[in-house]
Amino acid sequence: MTAGRRAQPLLLTVLPALGVLLALCSAGQAQAAGYRYWSFWERDGGRWTYATQGPATARPADGAVEGFRFAVSEDSGDASRPRGAADFGTVCAGTDAVRGKKRVALVLDFGTPADAPSGEKPPARRTACAVVPGDATSAEALAAVAKPLRYDTNALLCAIAGYPAKGCGEQVTATAEGKPGSGPSVGLLAGSGVVVALAAGAFWQARRRKNA
Structure with a gap:
C-alpha cells in the first residue's frame, strides 16, 4: 500500500x-430549562419556606411575614429565596393594630440583574406592612402596598409594582454552567x-x- x-x-x-x-x-x-417568575414564600420562624398555596388563596394571620422573589428557577426546589433579614417587628414597626384588620409584613425582592428580562433593571429590595381586612388573602395584602400588579389570563402573578414591564413565567434557557448563551x-x-x-x-x- x-x-x-x-x-x-x-x-x-x-x-x-x-x-x-x-x-x-x-x-x-x-440547555437547561428554567422559568422567570415571581415565587411566593412564607416566613416560618427564622427561615423562608416555599408557600404551599398561591397568594390568591392563602390567608395570612395578623403578624405573618410573607415574601415574593423574582428570579429564574427550574422549579420550587430550585427557587431563590427572598434575600436579607425579615421579621414582623421590624417591617411593621410603628404600624398600630386596627380592630377588624390584620397586619402582614411583606418582603419584595425584585431579584438580580442576571434574572432581569432584557432591557430591564430590577428595583431595590424593599419591605412593606400591609393593613388589610381580617379575611384578606396574601394577594390582597400585596395589592395594598405594591401596585400595580399584573396577572395573566391564568391568574399567574406576572408583575409586582410594575416589574417586570412585560413577560410572564416565560421559559429561559441556560448552559450547563448556568450562563445564558x-x-x-x-x-x-x-x-x-x-x-x-x-x-x-x-x-x-x-x-x-x-x-x-
Missing part, C-alpha cells in the same frame, strides 16, 4: 473523531484544538511520505 493510500484511511478515522468533537462542543452548550468550556475548546492539531499533523505527515 502506498503512502498516498495510507492517508485516506487516516482521514476517514480523523473525520468521525472531529464529528464527535463537534457533538461534544454542542453538548457543552446543553455561553459556549463550551475553555478546557473543552483546548482539547478540541489538540485533536485538530493532531489530525492536521498526521495528514501532512502522510502527504510528505507520498511526495518523498
Whole structure:
C-alpha cells in the first residue's frame, strides 16, 4: 500500500473523531430549562419556606411575614429565596393594630440583574406592612402596598409594582454552567484544538511520505 493510500484511511478515522468533537462542543452548550417568575414564600420562624398555596388563596394571620422573589428557577426546589433579614417587628414597626384588620409584613425582592428580562433593571429590595381586612388573602395584602400588579389570563402573578414591564413565567434557557448563551468550556475548546492539531499533523505527515 502506498503512502498516498495510507492517508485516506487516516482521514476517514480523523473525520468521525472531529464529528464527535463537534457533538461534544454542542453538548457543552446543553440547555437547561428554567422559568422567570415571581415565587411566593412564607416566613416560618427564622427561615423562608416555599408557600404551599398561591397568594390568591392563602390567608395570612395578623403578624405573618410573607415574601415574593423574582428570579429564574427550574422549579420550587430550585427557587431563590427572598434575600436579607425579615421579621414582623421590624417591617411593621410603628404600624398600630386596627380592630377588624390584620397586619402582614411583606418582603419584595425584585431579584438580580442576571434574572432581569432584557432591557430591564430590577428595583431595590424593599419591605412593606400591609393593613388589610381580617379575611384578606396574601394577594390582597400585596395589592395594598405594591401596585400595580399584573396577572395573566391564568391568574399567574406576572408583575409586582410594575416589574417586570412585560413577560410572564416565560421559559429561559441556560448552559450547563448556568450562563445564558455561553459556549463550551475553555478546557473543552483546548482539547478540541489538540485533536485538530493532531489530525492536521498526521495528514501532512502522510502527504510528505507520498511526495518523498
